[in-house]
Amino acid sequence: MDAQARSVLYRIIRRIPNRNIENLLKRWNCLSADQMRALDYTRPKWMIVEHVISFCEESRLGLKHVTNLEMIYRIENPDQGIWNACQLAEAQDDAVCVELTQFKEQFKAHLHGVIRHISIKMKKHEDEAIWIRIAWGDNFSKPNHLKPTYVVHHLHTSYVFISNLMAKHKIFLCQALVIATKHGSIKDGLLSTKSLNAMRDLLLRRYQQVFPNAHSRILQERNTLPSFPCIGKEHRDHEEIRHQMACEAFGHGAMPKLETAVYRLETRYKGNSNYTLSDKEEFFRGVVRFSSSSLLESLRHCVASGMAEGPVTPLLSAITQRGRNYFVITDKGPGVSSQASAQRA
Structure with missing residues (x-):
């Protein structure tokens, strides 16, 4: 396990309360039953990390497995950092026919075509959201897995949610999203917040709306004392x-x-x-x-x-x-x- 994998693993585990580490490692499903039983979650974080690293080396796990653990943690704890909304526009006629496999292939093909060193991982969540983790590099340096960009998109909707995107990478990501979703353009949605769920609920109308009805009245006399008997x-x-x-x-x-x-x-x-x-x-x-x-x-x-x-x-x-x-x-x-x-x- 190289230094970058160690750093990513340490960063994940130090954020989690000791009582929750076991459940995360179980969902990761990369450690054996004996290794899981050998971990003592009452010990300090640095000791737990050292034991997990030794088990990973024993099982010949590397950066690919560690970034998968990070994605599991991030999906379950989405309110990390600031999320920004973007809106796709000018949908093509066949945009509603885009499937997950087609989206993945075109998205990855475009980014790999314009950036030599880049790491892209995708997961489909239970709520049909596509989670994308991008570690950016360039033509000379390897991907930086310590500062990945996260993208969340629900197929056949016009909204994309992005976290931790540097300005120099924005054009590449936007081009990949436009091509993979078969749209003509993408624009800033002017909505940002720490809560991904709040952003999705607001834009996808997942809250109970109230519409004006025939009996609605505008309050004309405000801040005045009643002048009627009742x-x-x-x-x-x-x-x-x-x-x-x-x-x-x-x-x-x-x-x-x-x-x-x-x-x-x-x-x-x-x-x-x-x-x-x-x-x-x-x-x-x-x-x-x-x-x-x-x-x-x-x-x-x-x-x-x-x-x-x-x-x-x-x-x-x-x-x-x-x-x-x-x-x-x-x-x-x-x-x-x-x-x-x-x-x-």
């Missing part, structure tokens, strides 16, 4: 309306656990006559960031409880409706400028 009924009516507006904007039940939403301002000061107050062409720039352990739950509670006025502003409801948590606000309204997108990439 004060209790009026309060209940106001609460129902606020709750309806909150659910229409952010859904009902458990929500995807996004942690942040970022709004970048690129505007100019303007007076009452809509003329700019300064002759300078520079934008007034600023950043507004909303943060919470569960941002959508917090926003829904603020609206439903009356802490925030309704109806919900499109700047907030766009998080669920457009599947984004990064916005650029210009003089023309919320959008994404090419300059801002380039800076973010």
Whole structure:
């Protein structure tokens, strides 16, 4: 076992509580029953790692087996680092006919054709997601398995989720995805979070949505005292309306656990006559960031409880409706400028 394999193995095991190491090694299924029984999980991590390494050398296991262990760990613990969403566009007529085997062959063929030294591993998860691990090298250096890129894609959907991708490798990965999925282009989805499950639930609409109905009413008189005899009924009516507006904007039940939403301002000061107050062409720039352990739950509670006025502003409801948590606000309204997108990439 070489130094890189040792480093990858040590990095995996040091992240896991001792009580969970045994279950991970069982799912890996590369150590014999006698070797598994010989491991003492009450000992310090470095001792456990040394014993596992000695068993791997005894069984002639190498980097290929260790990276397989890393993939098992990463699939079961996806909330490692930051995930970014990308969206495929311009689907070809036969895009819906792409099969897993065809996807694998074309994806690997393209990357192996443009990069001499690269390591690609793929696994299909139980939820039909394709997990891809890419260790990047170049024409002169071997793949770096300590900083792999992870890609998750559900076939026949337009979304791809990427973690730990360097800018210099982005064009190669995007080309491979476009070719393998039979699309014309791929763009930044402007959605990033630590939780892969939250990102997938939001974009694939895996949460309980609430749609406007014939009985929905907009709360016209806000923050005013009741002036009718049936004060209790009026309060209940106001609460129902606020709750309806909150659910229409952010859904009902458990929500995807996004942690942040970022709004970048690129505007100019303007007076009452809509003329700019300064002759300078520079934008007034600023950043507004909303943060919470569960941002959508917090926003829904603020609206439903009356802490925030309704109806919900499109700047907030766009998080669920457009599947984004990064916005650029210009003089023309919320959008994404090419300059801002380039800076973010």
